Amino acid sequence: MSHNTAEINRQLRKAGFRVTPQRQLILDAVCQLGEHVTPEAVYDHVHRIAPTLSRATVYRVLHFLTEQRILAMVQMVDGRIAYEMAGPEPHHHLVCRSCDSFFELPHSVLRSFRRAMEAQYDFELDVSHVSFFGQCTDCR
Amino acid sequence: MSHNTAEINRQLRKAGFRVTPQRQLILDAVCQLGEHVTPEAVYDHVHRIAPTLSRATVYRVLHFLTEQRILAMVQMVDGRIAYEMAGPEPHHHLVCRSCDSFFELPHSVLRSFRRAMEAQYDFELDVSHVSFFGQCTDCR
DNA sequence: TTACCTGTTGCGACTTTTCGCAATAAACAA
């Protein structure tokens, strides 16, 4: 997946944040490494290019870019956290506990559920990304 | 919450696992400490009773008891993992990202969603425990 | 271009979680 660097930079600056080489490197890394990118994978990747870029910065930037909705945080089967580019429309995953494969779900499947929570509990669901676990066809 | 020790022990032995003092202590601890019990809290608790019981064992046993469906793993707002007794009927949580409070959802709210996933994707959802994040009434 | 302001980084220390392996001790059968 590719991303619109100029647009993202503009968005960050407008909100009073800074565009640093580290942030750009880390964002590029997630972009290149695809879906479900672990912090460690990002670190390995950027560390080769910028050896002084620290682990702490990787974690901080991933967290930061998630808050800015540029990245999305996803939970994997083992409970660990991974990241991916946040598309304009949120999507969700069905993750198989047996074979670790995953399927994308369109946002629509959660729409009615979300509305129900809002109506019944006055609770505004954050559905930027949700992972559901279970077993896929092949593994049953 | 209390648990049926004899029944659980029987279940474990039947599956070829062993009932050890460590496992019993850790299970008791989760039971006593209530909902959303962190590994560290369990360790603090059991370590007072059995000083040689190691951290590694706490993590391993929590993981193990979750696989056996005796405990349920829950994800908290900060991304950290906690545990609680797995009741006979699964339940779910609405967790507020702002104030950390949480509300229980009856299992029924996910029933139709689960059926839909099964029908459309032939995917068997594991709904032993799901946490949804968002914002509660007070924080909106 | 320069200088200021303050958001961000790197470092090192610390906490949390995992791992490999030898020693231990449940379960069970004789």
Next chain:
DNA sequence: TTGTTTATTGCGAAAAGTCGCAACAGGTAA
């Protein structure tokens, strides 16, 4: 009760993730 099997534990070390703070460097305005 005793011995055998092998699941489980404890230990020490390593990996993963977080934190506080001083140094650094983007952004902006003059």
